[in-house]
Amino acid sequence: MTGLEIRDIVGKTTISSELQIIAEKVLNNERLTCDDALYLYEHANLNFVGMLANFVKTKKFGDKVFFNKNIHVEPSNVCVHKCKFCSYYREEKSEGSWEYSIEEIAKQLQTIPQEALTEVHIVGGCHPARKIDYYCDLLRTVKEILPHVYIKAFTAVEIEYMAKLNNLSTNEVLQKLKQSGLDAMPGGGAEIFDEKLRAEICPSKTLSADWLAIHKQAHQLGIETNATILYGHRETFANRVDHLNRLRTLQDETNGFNAFIPLKYKKENNVLGIERELPWTEDLRNFAITRLFLDNIPHLKVYWPMLGKEFSQITLDYGVDDFDGTINDSTKIYSMAGSVETKPILTQEEMIILLKENNKIPVERDTLYNIIKEY
Ligand code: V47
Ligand code: SF4
Secondary structure (H helix, E strand, C coil): CCCCCHHHHHCCCCCCHHHHHHHHHHHCCCCCCHHHHHHHHHHCCHHHHHHHHHHHHHHHHCCEEEECCEEEECCECECCCCCCCCCCCECCCCCCCCECCHHHHHHHHHCCCHHHCCEEEECCCCCCCCCHHHHHHHHHHHHHHCCCCEEEECCHHHHHHHHHHCCCCHHHHHHHHHHHCCCEECCCCCCCCCHHHHHHHCCCCCCHHHHHHHHHHHHHCCCEEEEEEEECCCCCHHHHHHHHHHHHHHHHHHCCEEEEEEEECCCCCCCCCCCCCCCHHHHHHHHHHHHHHCCCCCEEEEEHHHHCHHHHHHHCCCCCCEEECCCCCCCCCCCCCCCCCCCCCCCHHHHHHHHHHCCCEEEEECCCCCEEEEC
């Protein structure tokens, strides 16, 4: 019994038999097919998918919304890949580039009170002169200064590049990083798995099959990871469904993904040449359909530094259960691409107020989604 019936969703509106069947599947906890997801993208309005997604989210987590206390460390924005949608990378030693030494990062971390954080998120560019020892030292240094934090670090793209640069397999890289303190991996670098489109927008980047293989290796080594999609550029709805389906298939096998984060393409300061960003209604529909299709990745995260905190609050009624994080103005990826959040900071108090204002129950979590405190 679901407590919700189709007429609660659509009222007196007439809906197609396809939408009726999809709604029944969701209410009966049956898995949606790729055709169902494509039909939703092509035909379902925002209210319809929103009601269903909120139903699924509430059944899993009630009114709880998770958040964590984190900062980002971005060691360098020098990157060999030059993805067309990226506003962040620079050539080595060029204007706007940075290359922090471990000492510089350590000095910054030493100013942070121990209780202010449970997670350090480390990502950066693929730097052609930084060998794996730099990254292992960095992990050890973070753990020395903040022994209680989890380190979630390095996209599959960075792992692949470390392997190449050091003549190691990706599995060896993961093992070395784990021994040095890596606890989990973020979901970046997935972009869009469709091979043809991927070759157009990020031609030199890790191939889709390799991105998935590296996450599989991580899961097999006990390293939990996240996954992302970059949407709102040249992809079709079918490309999005294909992307979600490849993740769902791997998750059926490994169960190592914790959270999925849809990342909206932002158009400023990059060469992809998309004139118009998607409207917010499409972002909401995308969150909702993702919640309905991706039934085996537990958490759907809104990354508010990208979408803005005001808008991100609305996503909480469209399937989202995770509001990442306190951040403390430590990331530049999205401000450089044109986000409204030019200095992303939310104190713990502000986060709790924001979630309560939206009739949610704030729950502080750690990186692996162990509950720290419910407010
Ligand atoms: O892979 C780069 C994206 C990603 C742009 O796992 C862009 O918890 C939009 O993956 N417009 C890196 N997106 C960030 C990332 C992430 C962020 C927050 C949390 C987690 C997590 C992961 O940023 C890249 C790429 O997809 N990106 N440029 C742009 N112009
Ligand atoms: Fe490098 Fe990542 Fe930017 Fe691509 S998106 S150029 S891999 S920093």
